[in-house]
Amino acid sequence: MKIVDVVPLLLSYTYPETEQPHFAGGRVVRRNAALVQVSTDEGLTGLGEVGSAIFLPDGVEPMVARFKGLLRGESPLNTERLWQRLYAASIGWGRRGLAMGVISAIDSALWDLAGQAAGVPVYDLLGGLYHDRLRVYASFIPKQAAALLADVQRAVDEGFTAVKIKLGAATYPGGGGFQMGAAPDLAHERLLLGTIREAIGARVDLLVDAAQAVAPQPWPVPTAVQVARLAEEFGAYLLEEPCGADDLAAHSAVARAVDVPVAAGENLATRYEFQTWLDAGALDILQPDVTVAGGLTEARKIAALAEYRHVPLIPHIWWTGVGMMANLHFAVSTPGCVLAEHSRATYPLREELLSEPLALEDGHVILPRSPGLGVRLPEDLRERYRYVPGPTFVPDAA
Numbered sequence: 001m002k003i004v005d006v007v008p009l010l011l012s013y014t015y016p017e018t019e020q021p022h023f024a025g026g027r028v029v030r031r032n033a034a035l036v037q038v039s040t041d042e043g044l045t046g047l048g049e050v051g052s053a054i055f056l057p058d059g060v061e062p063m064v065a066r067f068k069g070l071l072r073g074e075s076p077l078n079t080e081r082l083w084q085r086l087y088a089a090s091i092g093w094g095r096r097g098l099a100m101g102v103i104s105a106i107d108s109a110l111w112d113l114a115g116q117a118a119g120v121p122v123y124d125l126l127g128g129l130y131h132d133r134l135r136v137y138a139s140f141i142p143k144q145a146a147a148l149l150a151d152v153q154r155a156v157d158e159g160f161t162a163v164k165i166k167l168g169a170a171t172y173p174g175g176g177g178f179q180m181g182a183a184p185d186l187a188h189e190r191l192l193l194g195t196i197r198e199a200i201g202a203r204v205d206l207l208v209d210a211a212q213a214v215a216p217q218p219w220p221v222p223t224a225v226q227v228a229r230l231a232e233e234f235g236a237y238l239l240e241e242p243c244g245a246d247d248l249a250a251h252s253a254v255a256r257a258v259d260v261p262v263a264a265g266e267n268l269a270t271r272y273e274f275q276t277w278l279d280a281g282a283l284d285i286l287q288p289d290v291t292v293a294g295g296l297t298e299a300r301k302i303a304a305l306a307e308y309r310h311v312p313l314i315p316h317i318w319w320t321g322v323g324m325m326a327n328l329h330f331a332v333s334t335p336g337c338v339l340a341e342h343s344r345a346t347y348p349l350r351e352e353l354l355s356e357p358l359a360l361e362d363g364h365v366i367l368p369r370s371p372g373l374g375v376r377l378p379e380d381l382r383e384r385y386r387y388v389p390g391p392t393f394v395p396d397a398a
Contacts, residue, residue, distance in 0.1 A: 001042045001117060003076055006068045006106065008060045009035040009377075010053075010387035011320075011349065019346045021141040026395040030388060033320050033349060034060040036105035037377070040076060044116050047353075047375050048108030049323035051291030052101035058389065063102040066090075071106070076113040083107055083297045087270075096269035100294055107295025108326040108373070115372035122326075122373055126300065126333035133364035134332050136342035137162035137207055139318070145192065149199060155344060156200050161363040162237065162339060164207035165196055167227065184219070184227055193234040205237040213267050218244035221253045228258040238263040238285050238314075251282040261285050266316035270294050271301040278309055289316040290330050291323040303334045317341040321353030325373040328358075332367055340365070349385060352378060 011033045020027045034053030038046045053060050070085050086103045087094070094100055115122040123129055138155035140148060140163075152163050167189050197206060208231045212218040219227070224242035231239045238261045243250035245267045255262040261284035268274055269292060277283050286306050290299045306313055313336045317327045324343075331337040342365065343350065351357070355374045359366040368374055 011385040012388040038109040046109035046112035048105030050101040104295040112372040122329040162205035209240040210242040213241040213245035320349040
């Protein structure tokens with residue numbers, strides 16, 4: 001079996017008005033996605049997703065074109081050799097961000113092909129099921145307090161035993177938008193956390209996302225420590241990204257100062273970045289994302305680094321069905337994965353790309369036995385979710 005073609009597929013989903021994520025100064029009206037399809041001379045095709053393309057889908061096509069010549073004629077089963085070839089070819093302009101996202105998608109597509117060729121799910125090729133049932137937490141789009149509370153309560157009623165909320169102005173009663181990087185109003189944050197904790201009770205785990213990784217002006221360490229101690233007060237399971245995405249020193253300082261576990265990793269790529277953060281003691285919990293970090297080939301190495309240091313993993317999963325399944329195959333086959341994300345946001349590209357529906361029982365996910373990743377491309381997908389170029393964020397009227 002040889003690779004004959006590698007092509008990108010750009011898609012757009014327009015949010016219903018009631019489901020648009022609201023941030024300070026405007027709202028998100030459309031969500032983009034980029035898939036990569038690898039075809040072979042035996043008629044099999046594999047799929048992967050470029051996580052970082054949600055922000056810049058137009059950049060995927062030239063990168064796929066750049067990598068295609070390195071893949072044609074090769075066996076898709078040679079995942080390690082092809083990963084090293086793509087990584088070496090992009091040293092000067094890649095290593096993270098969109099370039100690594102494209103490598104991640106290609107690598108996931110190769111594993112999808114390997115599973116299909118063998119007639120087994122990818123998790124069998126990754127060592128088999130370590131978790132027959134994997135606990136997942138419910139996550140939501142930013143909303144104001146009443147709507148967020150309703151979402152959280154609905155998830156608990158459906159059997160979820162863990163939920164995650166974002167801190168910020170969008171959740172405040174009468175608040176205007178989710179203000180990333182603004183100084184926190186600790187009184188409002190206390191009210192929010194208290195309201196959520198009262199609603200879910202003591203037995204449901206509460207994950208708290210500070211969302212500072214992509215903030216234009218992330219909180220300084222003393223502020224992040226204040227928020228962390230507030231999260232501790234309400235028994236938070238973890239505090240996610242309390243500092244800037246690249247601020248290793250700040251995350252280390254916060255992790256040393258507080259008891260609540262500090263988590264991050266959705267913006268980190270390759271074993272090299274994760275090793276640096278682990279060596280610095282910056283993170284108590286890793287949140288790698290297969291669509292960002294380097295695909296399944298690299299995610300396995302990241303997991304080995306974490307296992308050696310006894311650091312648990314909770315994969316970040318916020319994608320179409322392709323990216324979701326790649327992450328879940330990684331999670332259920334990895335001993336150190338203690339939990340995984342399950343988005344509750346309305347997003348039909350999540351469910352419509354699955355070969356079989358996921359089974360959710362009592363807050364746990366059970367993967368089907370579909371060959372490969374268990375994903376597919378409906379014939380009319382490109383037409384129904386035609387890519388719409390241009391901004392996805394609409395500012396509020398002045």
